[in-house]
Amino acid sequence: MDVRRTVIVGGGTAGTAAALALHKAGFDVAVYEAHPDSAEDIGAFLTLASNGMRALAQIDASTAVTATGFPLAAMRVLDASGAELAQVPLGEAGDPLLQYRCLRRGELNTALQREAERRGIRIRHGARLASVEDGPDTVTAHFTDGSSATGDLLIGADGLNSTVRRSIAPTARPGYAGQYVFYGYTTRAPLTARTDSACITMVRGSGAAFGCTVSPEGETYWFARISGKALAADETAQGTPAHWQDLLLPLLRKDATPAADIVAATDDRILVTNATEMPLGTPWRSGRTLLIGDAAHAASPATGQGASMALEDAVVLAKCLRDAPDTESALSLYETLRRPRVEHNITASGTISRSGGNPPPRPSAGQAAPAPRPGEDELIRLLDWDSDIWATSRQRDLG
Numbered sequence: 124m125d126v127r128r129t130v131i132v133g134g135g136t137a138g139t140a141a142a143l144a145l146h147k148a149g150f151d152v153a154v155y156e157a158h159p160d161s162a163e164d165i166g167a168f169l170t171l172a173s174n175g176m177r178a179l180a181q182i183d184a185s186t187a188v189t190a191t192g193f194p195l196a197a198m199r200v201l202d203a204s205g206a207e208l209a210q211v212p213l214g215e216a217g218d219p220l221l222q223y224r225c226l227r228r229g230e231l232n233t234a235l236q237r238e239a240e241r242r243g244i245r246i247r248h249g250a251r252l253a254s255v256e257d258g259p260d261t262v263t264a265h266f267t268d269g270s271s272a273t274g275d276l277l278i279g280a281d282g283l284n285s286t287v288r289r290s291i292a293p294t295a296r297p298g299y300a301g302q303y304v305f306y307g308y309t310t311r312a313p314l315t316a317r318t319d320s321a322c323i324t325m326v327r328g329s330g331a332a333f334g335c336t337v338s339p340e341g342e343t344y345w346f347a348r349i350s351g352k353a354l355a356a357d358e359t360a361q362g363t364p365a366h367w368q369d370l371l372l373p374l375l376r377k378d379a380t381p382a383a384d385i386v387a388a389t390d391d392r393i394l395v396t397n398a399t400e401m402p403l404g405t406p407w408r409s410g411r412t413l414l415i416g417d418a419a420h421a422a423s424p425a426t427g428q429g430a431s432m433a434l435e436d437a438v439v440l441a442k443c444l445r446d447a448p449d450t451e452s453a454l455s456l457y458e459t460l461r462r463p464r465v466e467h468n469i470t471a472s473g474t475i476s477r478s479g480g481n482p483p484p485r486p487s488a489g490q491a492a493p494a495p496r497p498g499e500d501e502l503i504r505l506l507d508w509d510s511d512i513w514a515t516s517r518q519r520d521l522g
Contacts, residue, residue, distance in 0.1 A: 126450050127151055130264050130274035132252050132287050134158070136228075137416025137433035138280030139235040142244050143182045144441035147508075154239065155250035155264060155272060157281070166394040167228050167306045168344050169424075170195060170323070173214030173221045174502060175431025178438045181508040185220050187238040192226025193338050194219075196321040203329045203378040213323075225323070225336055225344060231430065252281065255290040255412055262411035276450065277412045278440075280433075283399060285418035292406040297399040299353045300423035301477040302332075304346060304398050305367060309389040312343040312381075326382055330374030332425075333382040345385050347371055348425065348476070353397045364393045398423040400473050403466050408454055415440060420465040425475035428468050436461060438506050446513040456516055460505060 129145055131138045134156030145152045171179075171188070179185050196216040200208045215221035236246055250270070255277060256263040262277040279287025283297050312335075326333040335345040349371070354362075368386060375383035401421045407414045416433040440457050447453035504515060 126275045126444055126453075128274035129153075129276045129278060130155065130262070130272045131278045131280055132264055133280035133282060133285075133416070133418070134236060134246055134248070135232050135280065135282060135416070135433075136235065136430050137418070137436055138278070139232065139239050139246070140178070140182065140184070140434050140437035141278055141280060141415060141440060142239050142246075143184055143235065143242070144437040145444070146239075146242055146244050147182055148441040148445040150441075150444065153245040153272065153274075154236075154247070155252070155266070156246060156248050157251040159249045166392070167396070168225060168308075168346075169228050169231070169430050170427050171224045171226070171231075171434070172428060172431045173223060174428075174499070174506075175434045176214075176221045176224065177503070178431070178434035178506055180220050181438050181506050182441075184235065184238055187234045188226075188231065189219075189224065191230045191234055192224045194321055195223040195225050195323050195336060197323075199322055199324045201324060201326045201380055203327065203380065205379040205381075208327070210322075225338075228430075252286040255279075255287055257290070257410040257412055275411065276444075279412060279414045279418050280416045282417045283421050285414065287412065288405075288414055288418050291409045291412055291414060295402060295405045297401055297421055300398040300400045300425075300473050302348045302350050302398045302423065302425075303354045303359075304348050304396055304424055305371060306394045307345050307386065307389040308392040309343050309345075309385065310341060311388040311390070312337075312385045313388065324381070326378070326380045328375065328378045328380060328382060330377055331371070331382070333375065333380070335381065335385055343385055343388075345382075345389075346424075347375070347382070347386070348398070349374065350476070354395065359395055359397070362395060364389065364391045367393045367395055398425070398476055400469050403469060407458055407462075413440075413454055413457075420462075420469060422465075422469040422472040423476040424472070426468055426472040428472070432465050432468060435464075435502070435506065438508070439512070442505075442508070442510075442512040446511050448513070452513075456513065460512075460516065464502070 129152040131154045134154045142152045142154050198213050199210045213223045251267045253267045254265045261273050263273045265271045323336040332348040337343050371386050400423050407419045415436040443453040443457040
């Protein structure tokens with residue numbers, strides 16, 4: 124099957140980046156987003172690592188994204204006593220295009236969507252998917268308002284609770300990853316609790332894993348990951364900032380770190396969610412339908428790689444469809460290239476979450492070490508827009 128028209132369900136990071144990449148590769152693409160505007164999930168913030176920033180550069184979206192948020196050049200690690208264990212540079216801090224970046228998820232979505240619209244890519248908001256009809260020649264997305272969209276390929280980028288995934292793998296469900304996560308913002312953090320500009324502080328606390336950074340405007344962004352039983356849906360929906368502070372502060376005050384003072388100074392901007400992950404081996408494709416991003420391989424947030432992995436997906440998928448001799452070969456190659464890397468991230472992130480929020484101990488003598496993460500040199504070659512991903516992969520197989 125040849126791809127001319129591509130329907131993308133989901134206008135978040137994965138879906139809009141895929142649209143930008145496919146458009147750059149010469150495909151006709153349209154995005155259908157359930158949320159009525161671009162500001163979905165604006166409460167949580169994230170970091171884009173150097174690999175995610177590299178992917179953005181390949182689809183000429185660096186300027187759009189670096190217009191918001193702020194760079195992170197270093198990471199400081201504290202123990203429960205407040206002692207500094209390490210301070211290290213983050214990623215490729217020397218290259219402005221590849222520096223880590225901290226921003227709200229909604230800001231990232233808005234930046235990508237505006238760039239897509241600037242390039243003439245169609246984005247329809249308020250289009251909530253009802254079902255997928257995968258036929259021998261085309262695939263059709265049916266929406267709850269009675270409208271539909273037909274293409275040669277449908278990409279499901281509709282997130283953790285993907286409707287597209289139900290058409291491919293009806294029994295696949297995200298599972299709890301062992302922690303619930305708080306995100307907050309405050310302009311009232313004590314000066315003694317503030318971190319240096321462009322530095323994120325990680326605290327290996329006795330009762331919580333905590334992280335914080337300060338924007339150039341003086342706003343402190345923070346998160347806390349707590350191990351324990353998953354929070355009930357009604358508690359996460361109805362919990363007030365005061366309730367979350369009552370839960371968090373006794374844990375944080377056990378330690379001599381800035382964490383408790385920062386949370387205590389947060390008035391009303393606190394969000395909480397359960398950390399979840401997709402099971403390894405979840406099917407990603409069937410016929411003319413493919414899953415990408417969190418819909419395919421959501422991981423707990425412990426490694427901070429969710430958005431960056433989605434951006435990698437976009438570039439690699441577009442290159443596979445551009446360079447492979449046919450669509451079936453392209454989709455097979457995409458899965459072959461992406462599954463080891465993203466499932467390694469699911470495993471690594473879940474291990475950190477289940478170990479109480481801190482990196483697991485080194486294996487003892489005679490104990491098998493975990494499988495190595497797929498190499499960064501190979502990733503750089505795969506993301507390089509000007510290289511032929513099909514030829515590169517064939518050479519690797521023959522070599």
